[in-house]
Amino acid sequence: MANPMSPKLADRLRYGLVGVIFVFGLAILVMVANPLVPAEFRAFFIDRSSDCMAIPVSGEIALNQPMSFQHSKSGDASRSLRVCGWIEPQDTGTWSTGPESRLLLDLESLVGDALLDFEIAGFVTEKFPQQEAIVSSGGVELAHWSFTKTEAIHQTLRVPHALANAKGGLALSFTFANATSPAASGINNDQRRLAIRLLSLLVTDEGAAAPP
Numbered sequence: 001m002a003n004p005m006s007p008k009l010a011d012r013l014r015y016g017l018v019g020v021i022f023v024f025g026l027a028i029l030v031m032v033a034n035p036l037v038p039a040e041f042r043a044f045f046i047d048r049s050s051d052c053m054a055i056p057v058s059g060e061i062a063l064n065q066p067m068s069f070q071h072s073k074s075g076d077a078s079r080s081l082r083v084c085g086w087i088e089p090q091d092t093g094t095w096s097t098g099p100e101s102r103l104l105l106d107l108e109s110l111v112g113d114a115l116l117d118f119e120i121a122g123f124v125t126e127k128f129p130q131q132e133a134i135v136s137s138g139g140v141e142l143a144h145w146s147f148t149k150t151e152a153i154h155q156t157l158r159v160p161h162a163l164a165n166a167k168g169g170l171a172l173s174f175t176f177a178n179a180t181s182p183a184a185s186g187i188n189n190d191q192r193r194l195a196i197r198l199l200s201l202l203v204t205d206e207g208a209a210a211p212p
Contacts, residue, residue: 052085052100059106059169063205069094069198078198081105085174087192093121093152093199097192099179105170105203112207114164116157119201122147123194125185133196134175137163142172152199161207 060080061067069078071089078094085101086094107114122131124147131147135157143157164170176195182188 052083052098052102054084054102057081057083057104059104061105061107061201061203063107063109063203063208066200066202068200070200078201081201083171093197095123095192095197096174096176096179096195099176099193101174101176101196103172103174105164105172107164107170107203110161110165110205110207112205113161114159114170115204115206116159117202117204118155118157119152119199120145120155121150121152121197121199123180123196124148124150125180125187127185128178128180130178131195132177134177136173136175137171138166147196152197158206 058080067077067081069089070093071091076089078089081103082094083102083104085096085098087097088094105114105116122133124131129148133145133147134141135143135145137159140163142159143155145155147153159170174196176193179193179195181193182190
């Protein structure tokens with residue numbers, strides 16, 4: 001039988017844990033009071049006004065090949081694109097969460113404009129019969145989509161070459177004025193605010209030469 005922890009060691013561990021909690025709490029208070037905290041950090045960790053805390057992604061996506069946003073045993077294909085504001089993929093696709101979601105696409109090989117074909121659905125319920133999504137990049141609004149049905153549809157987005165081929169990749173922002181939770185609709189107790197569900201994305205190059 002293993003020897004029980006000595007009282008002195010147990011006390012030291014307890015004091016150590018209290019110290020760590022105290023330091024962490026103090027750090028949060030300092031950040032709350034510090035106006036120099038990055039706006040994105042403040043919105044996510046302090047104000048809790050955003051569910052979108054950016055994480056580094058490669059943006060890797062192959063042209064002319066649909067990328068799935070649905071759960072697969074073979075791996076999470078769209079992980080390379082999802083910057084923030086997305087729930088982990090499910091069998092039915094990947095839901096947005098919160099008022100903003102972002103994708104990053106590395107389209108360095110483009111010759112012409114990019115044509116993005118999204119297979120997408122909105123979170124629409126009897127209580128909330130319409131969902132809106134504004135798609136933008138670099139402050140430029142590219143599309144304003146409206147959803148009134150639960151079934152997935154195809155939405156096509158044309159992105160000018162200069163924007164699609166931008167240094168660092170094409171950063172797409174999806175903003176939702178009325179993202180809402182299943183709990184608010186009386187479906188279940190899920191408090192996450194949903195707006196759209198992505199199933200797949202196909203990117204084609206309008207400037208590429210047609211096959212002979």
